[in-house]
Amino acid sequence: MLRSFSYYQPTRIHFGFGKLEEVGRIVSRYGKRALLVTVPPFPALEPVFEKTKRLLRKSGVEVAHFDQVIPNPTTESISRGAEMARDFRADVVVGLGGGSSIDTAKAIALEVTHEGTAWEYHLFGERKVTREILPIIAIPTTSGTGSQVTAVSVLTNPKERFKSAIVDPLLFPKEAIVDPDLVMTLPQHLTASTGFDAFAHAFESYIHVNANPYTDLLALEAIRLIVRFLPPLLCDLSNREARAQMAWADTLAGLSIANCGTTLPHGIAMSIGGKAPWVMHGEALSVVYPEFIQRTAPYALERFAAIARIFRPELSQEKDEIAAQELGDIMVSFLKEIGMWFGLEDLRIPREELPEIAEYTFKLPDYTVNPWVPTKEEVLSPLESAYSRD
Ligand SMILES: [Fe+2]
Numbered sequence: 001m002l003r004s005f006s007y008y009q010p011t012r013i014h015f016g017f018g019k020l021e022e023v024g025r026i027v028s029r030y031g032k033r034a035l036l037v038t039v040p041p042f043p044a045l046e047p048v049f050e051k052t053k054r055l056l057r058k059s060g061v062e063v064a065h066f067d068q069v070i071p072n073p074t075t076e077s078i079s080r081g082a083e084m085a086r087d088f089r090a091d092v093v094v095g096l097g098g099g100s101s102i103d104t105a106k107a108i109a110l111e112v113t114h115e116g117t118a119w120e121y122h123l124f125g126e127r128k129v130t131r132e133i134l135p136i137i138a139i140p141t142t143s144g145t146g147s148q149v150t151a152v153s154v155l156t157n158p159k160e161r162f163k164s165a166i167v168d169p170l171l172f173p174k175e176a177i178v179d180p181d182l183v184m185t186l187p188q189h190l191t192a193s194t195g196f197d198a199f200a201h202a203f204e205s206y207i208h209v210n211a212n213p214y215t216d217l218l219a220l221e222a223i224r225l226i227v228r229f230l231p232p233l234l235c236d237l238s239n240r241e242a243r244a245q246m247a248w249a250d251t252l253a254g255l256s257i258a259n260c261g262t263t264l265p266h267g268i269a270m271s272i273g274g275k276a277p278w279v280m281h282g283e284a285l286s287v288v289y290p291e292f293i294q295r296t297a298p299y300a301l302e303r304f305a306a307i308a309r310i311f312r313p314e315l316s317q318e319k320d321e322i323a324a325q326e327l328g329d330i331m332v333s334f335l336k337e338i339g340m341w342f343g344l345e346d347l348r349i350p351r352e353e354l355p356e357i358a359e360y361t362f363k364l365p366d367y368t369v370n371p372w373v374p375t376k377e378e379v380l381s382p383l384e385s386a387y388s389r390d
Pocket residue numbers: 145197200201266281
């Protein structure tokens with residue numbers, strides 16, 4: 001029976017090579033004073049930062065540049081950006097970069113317009129988003145987080161060693177400029193790690209207990225594109241077609257989580273990120289996936305089988321039980337192929353942290369929407385088996 005559902009997506013998407021050229025026209029619709037939010041300049045992206053400022057100024061938009069975004073954004077880094085936005089009297093925030101930059105832009109846009117700090121608005125935090133925040137324009141320079149089209153900002157409280165998220169429809173960017181030219185210089189490991197994050201978004205929204213026909217469409221297409229284009233892209237990082245397809249797959253997967261969400265692997269990966277901020281989000285996910293598939297597949301055979309058949313169309317001849325079971329081995333081969341085969345040990349996570357990582361997984365809602373809802377012990381034991389890999 002076809003499921004009832006609602007779908008909401010207010011972000012206008014501008015997709016294609018050269019779309020950055022339109023940034024001035026797009027941003028000027030929202031105001032004449034823009035806060036540009038990026039990481040500190042480095043050689044591969046500095047020309048993009050400068051070009052963006054030039055294009056904005058050419059369209060009559062004044063720019064203040066907050067270039068202090070850090071990976072796994074913290075409450076302090078966000079507050080520094082919010083202070084700059086207030087002093088500058090910014091009326092629009094432009095997040096240019098990977099997920100950390102776009103999420104920082106969202107949190108700044110919130111903090112400037114609301115009482116207290118952005119952290120107080122995280123899931124189960126004491127405050128709620130109550131009114132419009134500053135308009136956000138998102139311009140990704142990685143293909144992985146989907147943040148350009150989601151209502152989520154992921155942030156970390158280093159004092160609590162807890163990574164959580166602000167989730168509210170008012171956080172949707174007004175517009176997203178997805179220009180594959182901006183991901184052409186992304187190095188090998190970042191391409192693999194962010195690409196696997198996009199894969200995980202599509203996978204988890206497809207097996208999510210609240211998946212709907214619209215998100216299924218988006219998620220399956222994203223998985224299909226990533227399986228087809230990520231491995232060849234990693235063999236030739238200058239492959240423009242594969243770069244564009246990955247940027248599109250990331251956007252599709254983002255659209256899917258924006259109307260569905262992530263499940264258990266993201267809950268565990270966020271918990272790992274809170275305890276070990278040096279670990280990339282995609283790396284944390286890659287560690288979790290083999291055991292997650294093994295344990296969850298029996299509870300959603302049809303869906304796991306459908307994903308297995310994207311990797312190996314010949315599994316269409318087999319029953320769902322067989323195809324779903326194969327997905328465990330398929331995933332191990334895929335992770336090895338894309339250079340993402342790690343154990344927690346390889347990511348320098350002390351073994352004694354594992355019980356707390358398992359415990360913090362339950363501070364986030366992701367596990368509740370997994371087809372199999374584990375207990376704390378049932379999260380700890382796969383983490384132990386994922387500690388060392390051959
Ligand atoms: Fe993610």
